Amino acid sequence: MKLLLVEDDESIGEGLRLGLQGAGWRVLWVTHASAAQAALAAHEFDGVLLDLGLPDRDGLELLAALDNGSRPRPPVLILSARAHTRDKVAGLNGGADDYLTKPFDFDELLARLHALQRRAAGRPQPVLRFGALAIDPLRREVRLGGHAIDLTPREFDLLHVLAQRPGVVRSLDWLHDRLYDDHDVPASNAVQVHLHHLRRKLGAAWIENIRGVGYRFRPDGTAP
Numbered sequence: 001m002k003l004l005l006v007e008d009d010e011s012i013g014e015g016l017r018l019g020l021q022g023a024g025w026r027v028l029w030v031t032h033a034s035a036a037q038a039a040l041a042a043h044e045f046d047g048v049l050l051d052l053g054l055p056d057r058d059g060l061e062l063l064a065a066l067d068n069g070s071r072p073r074p075p076v077l078i079l080s081a082r083a084h085t086r087d088k089v090a091g092l093n094g095g096a097d098d099y100l101t102k103p104f105d106f107d108e109l110l111a112r113l114h115a116l117q118r119r120a121a122g123r124p125q126p127v128l129r130f131g132a133l134a135i136d137p138l139r140r141e142v143r144l145g146g147h148a149i150d151l152t153p154r155e156f157d158l159l160h161v162l163a164q165r166p167g168v169v170r171s172l173d174w175l176h177d178r179l180y181d182d183h184d185v186p187a188s189n190a191v192q193v194h195l196h197h198l199r200r201k202l203g204a205a206w207i208e209n210i211r212g213v214g215y216r217f218r219p220d221g222t223a224p
């Protein structure tokens with residue numbers, strides 16, 4: 001899952017980036033509203049962590065501008081030192097999906113991020129279930145017929161992003177963008193290699209290759 005972190009405080013930003021990456025998120029960290037807008041125009045994100053006091057613009061202004069973008073708007077969690085009720089009301093009414101005040105507990109932030117993902121995907125349960133297959137994004141575990149499947153972090157991420165939207169075909173470029181940050185320099189066929197291993201471990205019927213187009217998750221796990 002890919003997050004845009006908008007935070008101009010260097011120590012908070014660096015701490016969040018490291019913590020979130022350790023928890024399995026891909027993080028693009030920017031310090032200005034203008035950079036956040038450019039990133040949102042260039043990439044699809046699963047969520048935005050938004051500070052309000054930014055050097056070039058207020059976070060609330062950025063929030064208002066999000067709805068004018070061409071991409072589907074990712075869920076937004078405001079992370080701000082502004083703790084007054086009127087600030088929270090302004091943020092939530094301004095389009096944020098959640099609001100957490102600084103200082104915050106990292107575990108609470110993670111739990112809220114996962115809750116946002118569930119809400120965005122329209123499913124209340126923390127574990128994604130498709131017949132015999134269970135995907136647990138919090139524990140980053142996959143079980144098939146009750147047996148744990150041993151996946152690498154990239155393989156898990158691939159399965160998770162595909163299973164978030166069953167039946168939707170994702171191109172290799174789209175998957176690459178979801179899996180890697182700008183500073184990662186993977187081999188050009190890295191996504192295909194991970195897909196190959198994932199399909200071998202899980203059973204190829206779960207992830208269908210649409211030749212020349214991309215891949216899609218088949219929620220029934222049966223061959224077409």
Ligand code: CA
Binds near residue numbers: 009
């Ligand atoms: Ca700030």
